[in-house]
Amino acid sequence: MMNKKFRDILIVVAAAFVIFAVVAVIMLWPAKSDGPILKQSFENADEIVLTVDDSVAIGNIIPNDVSVFEQDDPDIQMHPVQVYAGKQKNTVVLKFQDPLNQAHPHIVNIEGIAKDPVSLTVERSYWGYLVSILISALLINNYVFTKYLGLCVFFGTSRRKSTATGMGIVFTIVMLVSAILSWLFYKFILVPFHLDFLQVVVFIGLVSLTVQAVDTILRKVNPILFKSFGVFLVLVIANCIIIAVPLDMASNHYNLAETIMLALGAGGGFLLALYLMSNVRERIELAPIPESFKGLPIAFMTAGQFALAFLGFSGLQIF
Amino acid sequence: MSNTLSKKELIARGILSQNPIFKLALSMCPAVGMSTTVVTGLMLGSAVFFVQVFSSLTISLIKNFIHPRIRIPTYTLVIATWVTVIDLVLAAYFPAAYAQMGIFIKLIVAFAIITMRLEMFACKESVSDSVVDGAGMGLGFLIGMVCLGFVRELIGNGTVLGYEIFSFKPFMFFILPCAGFFVVGLMMAFFNWIEARYRARMERKS
Missing domain, CATH: 2.60.40.1220 (Immunoglobulin-like)
Known part of the structure; x- marks a missing residue:
């Protein structure tokens, strides 16, 4: 029953990605120009x-x-x-x-x-640029494996596959909402009034606000969903990624679309990392490993190997 | 007031039995990402120490005025204030080190260890005990970071604090950013092993 719900959500997410990719390809199709040069590209x-x-x-x-x-x-x-x-x-x-x-x-x-x-x-076409932000946050600069953020929650919730997917999905949703809110505050309040130094206070305040709001709304609207996802909401705020994304957004001066892409990439990257890790850790529990490596030490070694593998994505360029 | 430990024991607890990095396994992000040399470990450790002590102080001062339902947002805002203070101070007086640490200084605000100490200790205990507890935890974190930085710098680069110890690089891999996972894992396993040996010896004696 649980698994089916997760699968449905995953299918919806995958479908959204596919539609997005198709739209991006259509928009990328180059236009003709006049003069002796017909087409130019990097x-x-x-x-x-x-x-x-x-x-x-x-x-x-x-x-x-x-x-x-x-x-x-x-x-x-x-x-x-x-x-x-x-x-x-x-x-x-x-x-x-x-x-x-x-x-x-x-x-x-x-x-x-x-x-x-x-x-x-x-x-480069703007859509390609947007997709490159997404891919970059998802794989090349994966927040867990190449920026080493969000590790407490990462190691805490990657023990089982079901908790890992639940945490990843809740995190992605909260990340998206709080990133959009942060962008609004940054663009329309912090920048016009020269309050840049309040970034940390404002962003973390918005994150707690989002978590509290999602908690309250979910509790009223869908108590069954709340029962399975509610426990993860508290953990979201202890995750450095949730505050790193608004800070990245502010330092890169992203606009709204770019912010949404960054948030989706960061959330999706966290989900991906958790899913990969939980698969391995479920197998490790059955494996004969040295006594002193049991638990966290072996999890760290595994994460290190994932980090090495993710190094291979550096330099990846699709658009 | 439920605290029965003396101030010395509070400090020792933060450094040894409840070391935030190796025992509680909290705040792993900086332990992996920022421990490539002793100096960066020391800088970030001092920043965390500062934030921890002052947040503990603030919360224990105002603990009677905080409504229990909004205590977590209150902790977060207090921590964020002190993080902003240390962020601006470091940016003004140590620009080189600040540039090296990048986003991690601002991310102190999301370190689980600080919120945990406020929730478990500072919101119940007296002001002086809270400050000592915060100092113990901060020191524990600082020492953990310096240990990691020492091991990585010595084995990865053959130097300590920039001074050459070996004329060669024993194992360059350790200084790579992603080797942080391996170093932390190996050191945790090492401490587990020592603890198991120690316990076995104790049992044999008794």
Whole structure:
């Protein structure tokens, strides 16, 4: 009965992810532009790829004809170290010495391929950026395994699979609500009145408020659900992640959509970490391990191995 | 007033029998993330010590005015106030160390150990006892962090406090951030082992 409820919730979450991904792909579909350059995009960390029409002789472009700068600071001009034809037909690869900061739009100026110098903007699509925030919080910068936050609750509730999923889901919901509230307070009260130094007090106050509100509402609206999830609500506030996410949001100046993505990623990452860990710990209970390693020490070793495995996600780039 | 321990015993309890890191296994985030060298461990430990002592003091002073139903939010707000104080002080006077510790100073507000001491001790006991208890717990945390930092810095980098002890790096892996899990796990297992040996010897004697 319990398991079925969990499965339903998981299916809904998965469906939401799939719909989101489809929408993102549709929005990502590139639009056509006029001029000799049809399409421009970032490729590997240090490459910009242009698709040109037939009037352009690719071999004639030399690195000094091309200058690139970030939209925000036009003073820093870069030239590609190499310009060569790409693998596909009519593509030019501009290779740079250092990796580009692809979160910011770049302006590319090219002389010599048309009568006038051609100027164009290369940027990652905004949806791709949003998804990259989600993926980053979920896997690359997983709050548990690569930022080492929320460990008390992580080790406390990962003993059984059912508690782990319950804690993860409750945490994700509270995280989302409190992150949105924190964003509202930060954007409309703390920033306009220059009250930045009150961040910690305001954010932790909002978290306790959210927890109290969810507790009261759930108790009245759905007592059965409260019985199975109520115990986790108290633990949510002892979890550093819940306060780390608003602080990250404030230091990165995220807008609402980005904040929601960050909160979803952090909550989902915590759920993922708890689920993985609880699976292993259920098996470990049956395994013959040295007496002095029983309990927490072996859990720490397991978490360490997960952390090593999650290192492999660094540098992952989808969009 | 249910406290029967003397002030010395309160301090000893925080450091040994109820050490927040190795015995209670609370506040593990900084123990894993911030213990790469002795200095960072010492800095964060001192910050926690400060917050713990002053929050215990504040709560024990105002304990008669707190309505029991809103006690947890009250604790949180008191801790948050002191965390803001130490955060601003460190940012002003130790900018280099502050930059290194990053978000962890602000996260002291969510450390379970501080709330737990307020709930279990400071809201019932006298002011002086609460301060001593807070100091004991803070010291226990500080010593735990310095121990971890010492082991990781010595084995991972061959240095202590930046001074070279070995001319080589015995096991570089220990200084990597994710090795924190392994070091904490190994040290916990080591302490369990010592305790088991000690207990076995005691039983053999009696």
